Amino acid sequence: MALALTLGACAPLPQQADADAAAAASAASATQAAQAARAAAKPVAPSPPGEQRIVIGGTNGFHTTVKTTPPSQVCDTDAFADGVRYGYALTWNRLIAEAARSGGRVDKRKFDASAVHSQDDQYKIQWDGKERTNACASDGYLIGRIVGTHLAGLNLRDGKPS
Known part of the structure; x- marks a missing residue:
């Protein structure tokens, strides 16, 4: 037992x-x-301080990721990223359409138009008396649109996204 x-x-x-x-x-x-x-998963190199990786485009059509550092005066990085997305995609598609009309080098990669949304209404300047209540968001979005427009022109000229 x-x-x-x-x-x-x-x-x-x-x-x-x-x-x-x-x-x-x-x-x-x-x-x-x-x-x-x-x-x-692809190994991702560490980003410099302040650098953003912004995905542009939807699941349909062309999509890419750009890397940029918001200028120091940007205090709303989400609004900046929204502006970059819109400015980049809108400019990219416009430049491709212009090249096709002029008989130049045509790039087949195009952003799906349904994924390119202006957020001008969301980021329009709002006033409370004499002061802007959404200065950070409004300025960040506008600066982002400018940066996105610039990056699209550079990348399309080089023939590759950043």
Whole structure:
């Protein structure tokens, strides 16, 4: 009897062994999935301080990511990014259309027009008496549109997105 208790104390109970095996298999699957995700992800170099990576375009049509650093006077980086997106996509599509009409080099990559949205109404200047209540957002959006327009012209001239 003492021998049976000693063996019973060392051997796992059948239900516990099944649960441990399932937990081990689940952990192994999770580890493999994490390793596959890390292998599939492209390594991303660290960005300089203040640099933003802004995705432009929707799931349909052309899309790209540009890297830019907002000028020091920008205090709303989200509004700046919205402006960059709109200015870039609008300018890119306009320049491609102009090149096609003039018989020049035609780039087939074009942003889906339904993904290019002006947010002028959202960022229009709002006044409270003599002061602007949304100066950071309004200025950030306008500066972003200018930067986006400039980047699209540069990138289209070089034939590649930044």
